Amino acid sequence: MTDTESKNNNLQKRTLGQWLFNPFQFIAGGGTLLLGLIIMLVSAFLGSLSNTHFDGVLDVHIGKAAPLWFFLSEVLIDWLCISVVLLIAALFVSRSSFRVVDIFGTQALARVPYLLSALALLPKGFGRFAKYLLSKAMQQMPTTTIQNSDALFFVIGAVISILMIIWMVVLMYRAYAVSCNTKGGKAIGSFIAALIIAEILSKMAIWQLAVRTGLL
């Protein structure tokens, strides 16, 4: 392999890594907001097919059946909570000017791993095995009959969901750092604080929505 080929290969590897973990170097703004919203709504729709609720900024749970609008509301609440809290954090931490559309757009696209989570949790076996485990944990007689492949679907779904949450947190941090020009300890500290606040706010908002609309 020549030096030039080696350099090109290294560049391609670096670019793939950047696209996976920091795409916001290359894309932000209105287009990203639109793309992120579409992906979020598709994730919610796929989630509704298997009763997968994104019921918090960092939450993925198999839950009760609900109308489609409730699944769509959950992802929008998650996104609004984290975007608004990070916007407020940036007002205190960032020394640069920033555009609101970049924060909301990049945070929307940072939720793309949930699309893969929704796909991974689509097989009915995941839900059946989750219900079975829950019954066992509560020392009740399982009401669902599980099939041989259900455990495999459950393990694959659970591993993918955990990896997707980790990937999403990395993307959310990168989105915050790029769109608000924050760096170092201040950026990490403010991001963690914002994430905790947004998680609490989103849980409360989704719970209130479920109560007020009679779904709980």
Next chain:
Amino acid sequence: MKKLPSICPACQSQLNIKKLSCQKCDTEIEGLFELPALARLSAEDQEFVVQFVNCSGSLKEMARLQKLSYPTVRNQLDNVIEQIKAPENQG
């Protein structure tokens, strides 16, 4: 012509100009002259400033040409501004 270095390769401090000469008549001027603010920037940052001026100061145009996002280009500009302002704030 060689590129003008702005940082000392031995101790990484800011370099100054000590000697200037005229290529036409060989007149030489010795003294201690500060590098202008833009010359103190790294070669990469100087290239960024040149492109910024060529784009009439449009960050959107810069982002389009460099295939980078708007906030990334704006962050680069903020970093350049910070470097230019740093000696002013010290002085």
